[in-house]
Amino acid sequence: xxxxxxSLGFKAGETLENFIREKIxxxxxxxxxxxxxxxxxxxxxxxxxxxxxxxLEVPGNDHFVKKTSQYFExxxxxxxxxxxxxxxxxxxxxxxxxxSNAIEAQDILFAKELxxxxxx
Numbered sequence: 001x002x003x004x005x006x007s008l009g010f011k012a013g014e015t016l017e018n019f020i021r022e023k024i025x026x027x028x029x030x031x032x033x034x035x036x037x038x039x040x041x042x043x044x045x046x047x048x049x050x051x052x053x054x055x056l057e058v059p060g061n062d063h064f065v066k067k068t069s070q071y072f073e074x075x076x077x078x079x080x081x082x083x084x085x086x087x088x089x090x091x092x093x094x095x096x097x098x099x100s101n102a103i104e105a106q107d108i109l110f111a112k113e114l115x116x117x118x119x120x
Contacts, residue, residue, distance in 0.1 A: 001025075001032045008040040012072075019073055023080045024054070029087045033057045039072055054079045056087075063087070 003024050005017050016039075024035045034057040042049035048068050052075035056063040063086045067078040 002034040003037065004034065005037045006039070008038065010039075010041065012039060016072055020076055023076055027056070027080065027083060027087060029058070029091075031058045033059075037076070039075075042068065050075055052076050052079050054083060056083060058090075063090075 001024075003021055005012065005020055020037055024037065027035075036053075036055040036057070038051075038053040040051050042051055048070050050070065050072045051066065051068045052072060053064070053066045054076075063083055065079040065082045065086075067075045067082070069075040069078065
C-alpha cells in the first residue's frame with residue numbers, strides 16, 4: 001500500500017510522518033491501494049485548527065474522512081478509527097452479499113433437483 005502524505009502551509013516533521021505511516025499501516029484490509037493523507041491548519045481563530053483528511057483508494061468507492069483537533073496526532077488517530085469502522089462495515093456488507101448469493105445458488109440447485117425428480 002502506498003502512503004502519500006501532504007502538509008499544506010507547513011513542513012511536517014519526520015516524527016509526525018512516521019506516526020501517520022504507523023497508524024495507516026495498522027488498517028487491516030487487502031483492498032487498500034493507496035492512502036492519501038493531507039494535513040493543514042485552519043484559521044487561527046479556533047483552538048482546534050489542525051485538520052487531517054485521509055482518502056483510502058479501494059476498488060469501488062473510496063473511503064474519505066476529515067477530522068480536526070488541537071494536535072495533528074489526535075486528528076490522524078480519529079480519522080483512522082473512523083476508517084477502521086468503514087472498512088469493517090464494507091467487509092460485513094460484502095460478506096452478507098456473498099452469503100445471500102450462496103443461498104440463492106443453493107435454492108436454484110435444489111429447485112433444479114426437485115424438477116428432475118418430478119420428471120422421473
